[in-house]
Amino acid sequence: MTGPTRLVLEILFDGERHFSADDLFEELDRRSPGISQSTVYRVLQRLGQLQIIEHVHSGVGSTFYHLRQHNHAHLVCTDCGSITDVPDTIFEQLTQTAQTDYSFTVQTHHAAILGRCANCATSS
Amino acid sequence: MTGPTRLVLEILFDGERHFSADDLFEELDRRSPGISQSTVYRVLQRLGQLQIIEHVHSGVGSTFYHLRQHNHAHLVCTDCGSITDVPDTIFEQLTQTAQTDYSFTVQTHHAAILGRCANCATSS
DNA sequence: ATAAGTGCAAATCGTTTGCGTAGGC
DNA sequence: GCCTACGCAAACGATTTGCACTTAT
Numbered sequence: 001m002t003g004p005t006r007l008v009l010e011i012l013f014d015g016e017r018h019f020s021a022d023d024l025f026e027e028l029d030r031r032s033p034g035i036s037q038s039t040v041y042r043v044l045q046r047l048g049q050l051q052i053i054e055h056v057h058s059g060v061g062s063t064f065y066h067l068r069q070h071n072h073a074h075l076v077c078t079d080c081g082s083i084t085d086v087p088d089t090i091f092e093q094l095t096q097t098a099q100t101d102y103s104f105t106v107q108t109h110h111a112a113i114l115g116r117c118a119n120c121a122t123s124s
Numbered sequence: 125m126t127g128p129t130r131l132v133l134e135i136l137f138d139g140e141r142h143f144s145a146d147d148l149f150e151e152l153d154r155r156s157p158g159i160s161q162s163t164v165y166r167v168l169q170r171l172g173q174l175q176i177i178e179h180v181h182s183g184v185g186s187t188f189y190h191l192r193q194h195n196h197a198h199l200v201c202t203d204c205g206s207i208t209d210v211p212d213t214i215f216e217q218l219t220q221t222a223q224t225d226y227s228f229t230v231q232t233h234h235a236a237i238l239g240r241c242a243n244c245a246t247s248s
Numbered sequence: 249a250t251a252a253g254t255g256c257a258a259a260t261c262g263t264t265t266g267c268g269t270a271g272g273c
Numbered sequence: 274g275c276c277t278a279c280g281c282a283a284a285c286g287a288t289t290t291g292c293a294c295t296t297a298t
Binding site: 002003020021022037038041042062063 | 286287288289290296297
Binding site for chain 2: 110
């Protein structure tokens with residue numbers, strides 16, 4: 001409704017697709033100085049409950065957030081931290097096997113897949 | 125070589141397959157009181173470098189550790205935190221698609237797959 | 249007026265680090 | 274003796290919480 005919350009939404013709709021809480025904090029502080037970190041976390045939590053955004057545990061570095069849009073997952077490079085969006089379909093077999101063999105329902109969007117991106121693979 | 129390190133190995137070979145640093149710390153303290161947390165972390169780090177153990181980022185709760193043995197990955201329940209070992213083969217399609225379509229080399233063992241286990245799915 | 253949103257500072261959790269010491273070789 | 278492993282306490286990064294204050298509605 002107010003100040004910071006509106007700003008967060010603006011930022012989310014504006015530019016980059018993925019933000020850590022701190023990225024967001026810095027961008028907020030740039031646009032309107034004096035906002036506190038706790039506000040950022042509280043706004044993110046609220047937007048999460050409202051199903052407007054989702055968060056992803058990256059394994060390397062901190063949790064990141066993005067507007068909710070199903071059907072994609074994330075590949076995160078353990079070297080450079082880059083995030084690659086990939087369609088959910090990449091999970092098809094895994095999701096299905098987990099379900100049939102282990103009665104486990106995979107949340108494809110909730111944790112990143114770790115590995116090394118093209119760049120970092122070559123520069124090893 | 126010495127005390128704590130030896131004990132950690134004993135514990136790892138003994139019982140459960142997965143330990144958080146804190147699990148390990150508690151078990152150590154039970155077997156031989158007076159060990160410090162930093163020692164636990166340092167031992168884990170050392171054993172990691174020696175390729176004796178591996179760690180997994182769980183997304184829910186803290187990192188866990190286990191003896192190194194390739195060919196399996198982990199399903200972690202976001203509700204109860206239970207860890208299920210699954211063969212690497214469950215990743216086949218994902219790993220391959222990531223490689224061919226995105227030149228991304230998945231590290232199947234390095235991050236857990238999140239979701240809900242059979243128990244928690246029914247008790248929702 | 250009432251409830252929600254905010255800032256600030258302190259607390260928490262998991263993990264790391266600096267430093268002085270003790271023990272294996 | 275020397276080098277590594279250890280214990281302790283303090284430092285850290287990410288995130289959460291308590292509390293008092295402001296501001297939409």
